[in-house]
Amino acid sequence: MKEKIEARVNIVNRKARFEFAILETYMAGIVLGGTEIKSIRQSKVQLTDAFCQVLSGELFVVNMHIGVYEKGTHYNHVPRADRKLLLKRKEIKKLEKELQSQGNTLIPLRLFINDRGFAKLEIALAKGKKLYDKREDIKARDVKREMDRNVN
Numbered sequence: 001m002k003e004k005i006e007a008r009v010n011i012v013n014r015k016a017r018f019e020f021a022i023l024e025t026y027m028a029g030i031v032l033g034g035t036e037i038k039s040i041r042q043s044k045v046q047l048t049d050a051f052c053q054v055l056s057g058e059l060f061v062v063n064m065h066i067g068v069y070e071k072g073t074h075y076n077h078v079p080r081a082d083r084k085l086l087l088k089r090k091e092i093k094k095l096e097k098e099l100q101s102q103g104n105t106l107i108p109l110r111l112f113i114n115d116r117g118f119a120k121l122e123i124a125l126a127k128g129k130k131l132y133d134k135r136e137d138i139k140a141r142d143v144k145r146e147m148d149r150n151v152n
Contacts, residue, residue: 009040011111013047018134020107020126026095028059029086030119034077035069040119042067045111052085052106052123054096059085061108061121085121095125103127 016022032040039045044067052061060082068076087095098104110122129137 009113011045016107022124022126024125026123028121031084035072036066036077039066039069047108050108059092
């Protein structure tokens, strides 16, 4: 009987929700090789500069940094390689069509390990925010914080 692997890895791209307006989210599997999953389990991942791209009908995450596994030998992985994402063909075609719109992009929001032990990436179809939108978000966050302070 297999034991359940604890899913305590939850790496979040905190800048994404500030920089972009999220339109739609998707869950995608990642094709990993070698020591990449071991580095992910140690939470050695950076999502801040990463984005997704559709190339010849396949979806890839570009510029996602997975740190080198210290105990790995010459079989270690390349930290900033393009990694294939697993989505249904219908979803990829829909995303490809949506990306043709001006200002739309695909960004990773969160990387986690599910209850079966597979690494999953939550990606979002997003539109870049203008400076005044970011200011409104900061103002709303400050007002909410002040109201919470006054309630307690």
